[in-house]
Amino acid sequence: MRWALIGASTIARQYMIGAIRAERGNIVRVLSSSAERARDFAAEHKIPKSGADLQELLADSDVDAVYISTTNEKHLPQALAAVKAGKHVLCEKPLALTLDDATAMVRAAKEAGLVFATNHHLRCSGSHRAVRALITSGRIGRVLSLRLHHAVFLPPHLQGWRINSPDAGGGVIPDITVHDADVARFLLGEDPVSVVAQMASSGLGDGVEDSAMSVWTMPSGAMVMSHESFTHPFAGSGLEAHGTEGSIFAKDVMTQNPIGSIELVTAAGREAIGFDNHDLYRESVLRFHAAVAGDGEPAATGVDGVKSLAVALAVRDAARKGVRVDVNYGDLH
Ligand code: NDP
Secondary structure: OEEEEEOOOHHHHHHHHHHHHHOOOEEEEEEOOOHHHHHHHHHHHOOOEEEOOHHHHHOOOOOOEEEEOOOHHHHHHHHHHHHHOOOEEEEOOOOOOOHHHHHHHHHHHHHHOOOEEEOOOHHHOHHHHHHHHHHHOOOOOOEEEEEEEEEOEOOHHHOOHHHHOOOOOOOHHHHHHHHHHHHHHHHHOOOOOEEEEEEEOOOOOOOOOOEEEEEEEOOOOOEEEEEEEOEOOOOOOEEEEEEOOEEEEEEOOOOOOOOOEEEEEEOOEEEEEOOOOOOHHHHHHHHHHHHHOOOOOOOOEHHHHHHHHHHHHHHHHHHHHOOOEEOOOOOOO
């Protein structure tokens, strides 16, 4: 697979270039809004071609697929242009700023017969898969509740558009709640129906929220509690799933790395649960490559990206209005 990177971003630098190459993907060019930055980024990562012209990148017949990791407001035009040029798309979350825009991107790829994937890394982790396997195999009985703890501290080098730019899609809800929505959907196999929420600016947010807490109603009746923040240096992350026959405690598993621990507690006692420690982003790329080759679906599809965004948008709406909000998933299935 021959890749072009759209966006000279931190996530590309820290995780995705390595993941693509580890899965034998060939990165042939990189795009930045600044030709100079693109050139420096290309030199740093030994990428043959660089530039600031999207149309030139998309006209390159050496490019099969694009990885879009620009700021959130750019995903829509870049994804639509890539699809128009016949390129497969792996797009960062949130797919877009609105449900209609995200839906348009995914629908365009579907109509063109191209693979479109969302880079929701957490469902690619061995830990989340192990938790899901415990739930689906009935080890905790009927699921009563899921608690998602994802209040972290945004490192200084990322304290830019995420904390001060609504126009670029900043705020903790599009950044982290969107991941947690995907986690709940992945673990429970159902989509939140309605949400109540509150949000706050607790030290970093400047024009956008930096913290959110919400409660989601699931079709089964299970309750989901979700907490995201950019301002919590020592909270640690994790999730708990509680059922009629047992509870799962997964610590430090809302991360970009294959770390953490899982414990199952039932009437029989406490049991440490092992899990595979493969690289999360490699798994995303692996499944994307397979999907392009006609083997299955990406780990998180475009529809998954639309649905996670729908939940995040409902959380923000509920927090703004102070009322319960039904999640609007649009008409894509
Ligand atoms: P960055 O701020 O690092 O990158 C976003 C854009 O900012 C880049 O495309 C680049 O623009 C510009 N930029 C980056 N660094 C510099 C710099 N030093 N000087 C000038 N401009 C710079 O954001 P992230 O990498 O953290 O996030 C990018 C996307 O990836 C977002 O959509 C985010 O939500 C998503 N993301 C997903 C993660 C996941 O696990 N799935 C984890 C982290 C982020 P240009 O390309 O024009 O040069």
